[in-house]
Amino acid sequence: MVDPLLVSGLLSASLASIVAGLVGVLINYTKTQFLAIESLHMIIAASLVGGLVAWYYRAVPSELVSLITMALFIFIAVLMLEKGFSQDTSMGFTIAVASMIASLFSYYVALLTPGGVSYVYTVLFGNPFLIPLSSIVAYLLTGVLLVLVLLFLWRVFIYIAFDPETFEILRGGARIYRWILYMLIAFSAIYITRLVGAIPAHIALMMPGIIASRVEQRSSYIAITFSFLSSITSIIISYQVGIPYGALLGIISISLYLLLLVRR
Amino acid sequence: MIMMNHVSAGYGNRIVIEDITISLEHPFFAVIAGPNGAGKSTMLKVLLGIVKRKSGSVSVFGIDPEVDKKSIRRIVSYMPQSSTINLDIPLRVKEVVAMPLRIMGEDDESLVREALEIVGAEKYENEIFSRLSGGLRQRVLLARALVKNAKLILLDEPLSHIDSKGRGEIFSTLHRIHEEKGVSFLIVGHDLSVCALYDPYLILLNRRIVAHGRFSEIVKPKYLAEAYGSILLGEGFVVMGEEHG
Ligand SMILES: Nc1ncnc2c1ncn2[C@@H]1O[C@H](COP(=O)(O)OP(=O)(O)OP(=O)(O)O)[C@@H](O)[C@H]1O
Ligand SMILES: [Mg+2]
Numbered sequence: 001m002v003d004p005l006l007v008s009g010l011l012s013a014s015l016a017s018i019v020a021g022l023v024g025v026l027i028n029y030t031k032t033q034f035l036a037i038e039s040l041h042m043i044i045a046a047s048l049v050g051g052l053v054a055w056y057y058r059a060v061p062s063e064l065v066s067l068i069t070m071a072l073f074i075f076i077a078v079l080m081l082e083k084g085f086s087q088d089t090s091m092g093f094t095i096a097v098a099s100m101i102a103s104l105f106s107y108y109v110a111l112l113t114p115g116g117v118s119y120v121y122t123v124l125f126g127n128p129f130l131i132p133l134s135s136i137v138a139y140l141l142t143g144v145l146l147v148l149v150l151l152f153l154w155r156v157f158i159y160i161a162f163d164p165e166t167f168e169i170l171r172g173g174a175r176i177y178r179w180i181l182y183m184l185i186a187f188s189a190i191y192i193t194r195l196v197g198a199i200p201a202h203i204a205l206m207m208p209g210i211i212a213s214r215v216e217q218r219s220s221y222i223a224i225t226f227s228f229l230s231s232i233t234s235i236i237i238s239y240q241v242g243i244p245y246g247a248l249l250g251i252i253s254i255s256l257y258l259l260l261l262v263r264r
Numbered sequence: 265m266i267m268m269n270h271v272s273a274g275y276g277n278r279i280v281i282e283d284i285t286i287s288l289e290h291p292f293f294a295v296i297a298g299p300n301g302a303g304k305s306t307m308l309k310v311l312l313g314i315v316k317r318k319s320g321s322v323s324v325f326g327i328d329p330e331v332d333k334k335s336i337r338r339i340v341s342y343m344p345q346s347s348t349i350n351l352d353i354p355l356r357v358k359e360v361v362a363m364p365l366r367i368m369g370e371d372d373e374s375l376v377r378e379a380l381e382i383v384g385a386e387k388y389e390n391e392i393f394s395r396l397s398g399g400l401r402q403r404v405l406l407a408r409a410l411v412k413n414a415k416l417i418l419l420d421e422p423l424s425h426i427d428s429k430g431r432g433e434i435f436s437t438l439h440r441i442h443e444e445k446g447v448s449f450l451i452v453g454h455d456l457s458v459c460a461l462y463d464p465y466l467i468l469l470n471r472r473i474v475a476h477g478r479f480s481e482i483v484k485p486k487y488l489a490e491a492y493g494s495i496l497l498g499e500g501f502v503v504m505g506e507e508h509g
Contacts (some may be wrong), residue, residue, distance in 0.1 A: 170364055
């Protein structure tokens with residue numbers, strides 16, 4: 001009998017890795033790494049705000065508070081870009097705000113709430129075996145939906161990044177599509193964080209694209225395949241040996257990248 | 265027929281083109297020339313409706329481009345100045361050329377191939393666009409502007425980076441398309457020497473329209489000096505330098 005924990009871990013990691021691979025390539029092509037990094041910092045802060053508020057006001061679900069906080073952060077980031085601040089400035093400022101909030105709230109979450117330390121740890125480093133079986137179906141369905149939306153809009157995103165002016169003339173609405181892209185990146189970051197934690201999510205989002213573009217410039221398939229295989233391998237080893245999933249993901253992708261560097 | 269009537273336009277509070285009045289009877293073959301920053305690209309964008317005019321009126325085949333964007337999109341094709349394109353995206357040549365078709369939910373490989381043949385770049389169909397030489401990239405972008413069945417084609421410096429033999433060839437190809445298919449062309453160009461053979465309609469622009477009319481009548485030192493400032497040009501013979509990126 002296979003452990004259901006392993007099965008659910010494998011399933012959710014498969015989907016999260018496909019989302020990560022797809023978004024990773026898109027981030028790489030559209031030069032929106034800044035948004036992924038920004039989102040992950042916001043997620044840490046938002047989760048901690050959610051945790052503390054939900055502990056204080058028992059009736060309020062932490063996810064709701066986190067989502068509202070997250071939306072607020074994204075709004076600030078978007079507003080700054082709209083007002084003509086550079087991507088770097090917008091990223092720097094929102095990350096500073098998010099980090100400040102995370103530092104403040106993590107202290108009180110860890111100190112005051114029962115199980116607070118492990119809550120902070122899970123937000124940061126995740127645990128793919130911790131998603132309760134009851135919510136695994138919802139997690140998988142969300143993943144499938146995310147993949148479909150990404151694939152459906154893929155070409156549009158690429159063409160806008162390539163030549164926004166001509167896109168605007170051919171079809172219009174380039175700005176709206178760009179915001180949809182930003183939202184999808186932020187949402188994918190949330191999705192992946194839920195499984196692997198915010199810190200390893202950096203690895204999951206960045207490394208497939210970087211590795212793939214090292215192998216070949218046209219790289220979406222390589223990125224997705226790599227993302228998938230490294231996730232599955234990490235899950236299995238993590239389950240057998242008890243090394244954290246995120247650490248394994250990092251070890252595998254970083255050593256592969258170094259290998260590619262040496263080989264050429 | 266396209267018409268601009270006392271049009272002023274610009275960015276923010278700044279006016280870039282002023283009091284432009286011109287009308288061109290379809291099918292026309294017209295060239296816009298003028299120094300850097302004269303507002304040539306802006307003039308094209310006003311015709312496309314992506315730069316809003318501050319005053320005056322515009323009609324493109326009876327359509328106001330700011331009002332009915334959908335209809336404009338159907339009849340007009342556009343090639344931007346190459347500097348606006350993001351070379352980080354690893355698209356293949358054929359994907360670049362297919363962009364106007366795919367965005368409309370169509371795709372037709374034979375049309376893509378045909379367009380690439382017109383500009384002499386069919387060999388590079390499967391190459392990554394950003395790895396091509398500047399001149400080839402320019403040809404591919406031109407192919408993209410030709411791939412869709414447009415009544416009016418606006419080209420922003422289609423000949424930059426292209427060698428002198430290629431310039432002649434491409435310009436004559438464009439003129440042939442104009443004659444055979446009755447397509448109207450409005451071409452921003454710096455190299456006026458290639459025009460001479462075809463005597464196109466020439467619009468000399470420097471913020472305002474300095475002069476317009478048949479090439480042979482407009483290419484006169486008096487007008488050119490007025491458009492380009494104080495530079496002195498040889499009598500009736502113009503070879504503008506290679507343009508910038
Ligand atoms: N998006 C923009 N925002 C603000 N100002 C702009 C913008 N685009 C162009 N301008 C300004 O408008 C003026 C005219 O620019 P435009 O690009 O139309 O000139 P041009 O004749 O096409 O020049 P070039 O030969 O260099 O392509 C320039 O002074 C430029 O600085
Ligand atoms: Mg220009």
